[in-house]
Amino acid sequence: MMTRAMLEDFFAESRRTYASGRANWNIDDECRWSYFFVDRDREKLLPIAAHLAPSAYEFVGTLGPDEASDNPVFYLRLDRVETHTPASLDECNQLLYAIAARFGVASYDGFDVGAVDGP
Numbered sequence: 001m002m003t004r005a006m007l008e009d010f011f012a013e014s015r016r017t018y019a020s021g022r023a024n025w026n027i028d029d030e031c032r033w034s035y036f037f038v039d040r041d042r043e044k045l046l047p048i049a050a051h052l053a054p055s056a057y058e059f060v061g062t063l064g065p066d067e068a069s070d071n072p073v074f075y076l077r078l079d080r081v082e083t084h085t086p087a088s089l090d091e092c093n094q095l096l097y098a099i100a101a102r103f104g105v106a107s108y109d110g111f112d113v114g115a116v117d118g119p
Contacts, residue, residue, distance in 0.1 A: 002093055002110065007086040014113070025115035030083045034060070034112040035096055037076040039105040045076035048103050056080055073106065081116050 014027040025031060035057070039045050042062055049059040057078040065072030084092065093108070100108040 001097065002090075004086060004090045007089050007093075011086050025118070027113065028083070030081060030116055031113050032079055032081050032116050032118050033084065034114075035078045035080070035092075036109040036111070037078075037096075037100055037105055038073050038107050038109045039076075040073050042074040044103065044105050045074060048076060048099060048105065049078060051099065051103070052078055075109065084113075 011027055014023070017023045018026050037045055037048055042064075045062060049057070053059065057080050060077040060079050063075040063077065065074060089111075093111070096108040100106075
């Protein structure tokens with residue numbers, strides 16, 4: 001589980017990356033945030049997408065398991081364009097952890113972030 005301190009560090013590192021020119025997007029601006037849920041059963045993940053759709057989470061798809069994995073799992077990816085602070089991202093994460101528990105999937109696996117027009 002991600003802590004608030006981990007998110008503070010993540011934002012600080014992202015700001016340094018942007019300031020150095022190694023990233024073309026600024027974490028303090030509107031970004032494309034991708035959120036991931038994990039379970040061994042793909043069908044258990046899909047109701048989460050339907051549940052979050054009214055809150056502007058875009059269903060991107062599911063990623064299948066790596067055939068070579070000893071513990072194959074599916075990933076559900078949902079995107080939302082928004083602006084976060086460490087505090088708001090922490091609140092979002094807490095909500096998504098609770099949704100994973102409510103829907104009985106293995107876990108909310110975290111997030112990725114990039115430019116609004118990114119992949």
